[in-house]
Amino acid sequence: MDPLDELKLELQKIPWFRELQIKHLDMIAGISQLRNVKAGEVLFREGDRAEYIYIVLSGRIALDMAVPPRGKMRFHTADPWEVIGWSSATPVVHQRTASATAVVDSRLAMIDSARLRELCDQDHDLGYLVMRRLSNIVASRLMSSRLQLLDMFAEPENKNAK
Numbered sequence: 001m002d003p004l005d006e007l008k009l010e011l012q013k014i015p016w017f018r019e020l021q022i023k024h025l026d027m028i029a030g031i032s033q034l035r036n037v038k039a040g041e042v043l044f045r046e047g048d049r050a051e052y053i054y055i056v057l058s059g060r061i062a063l064d065m066a067v068p069p070r071g072k073m074r075f076h077t078a079d080p081w082e083v084i085g086w087s088s089a090t091p092v093v094h095q096r097t098a099s100a101t102a103v104v105d106s107r108l109a110m111i112d113s114a115r116l117r118e119l120c121d122q123d124h125d126l127g128y129l130v131m132r133r134l135s136n137i138v139a140s141r142l143m144s145s146r147l148q149l150l151d152m153f154a155e156p157e158n159k160n161a162k
Helices: 003-012 022-029 113-122 124-153
Strands: 032-037 042-044 052-058 061-067 071-078 099-102 106-112
Touching: 003 022, 003 032, 003 106, 022 113, 022 124, 052 113, 071 124, 106 113, 113 124
Parallel strands: none
Antiparallel strands: 032 106, 042 099, 052 106, 061 071, 061 099
16 A cells, blocks of 8 residues: 555544545645554654654553653653644744653654644644644643642641541
8 A cells, every 4th residue: 555545544543633624634644654663662852853743543652751850750641543742833842842652562643743834824724623623632731731730739638637
């Protein structure tokens, strides 16, 4: 099977792309590629240049960040159809704020972030759909981060209080 056709078939499975017109799917496929990673393989490191948005097609990807003085801490594990590296789609983020490592053998779609921004600027219908989806991802991760912070800073219940 032609690699571009295989890529389109994989992208069509992702709920994130269901509302896209065929021309938009073709545009995104044209700036994307498939990548297989083995368990333990590092996809990117905190501080690396942010060039791609990744969509997990199969497998699991761990996201970690350095937290002084605790060291590397896992804050999220992405499952199939989750988007990671989404901040690279913004015009101001130029480096990774976390590291990503495959937990198990995984397959991902990689979308060139700079070219995606260009496509969104050229075709505002596509831009609206992409940014709407990205805003949902950002909101979800923000809520998850808030819950993690609440859990981290929660004071234990005082059992001796009356």
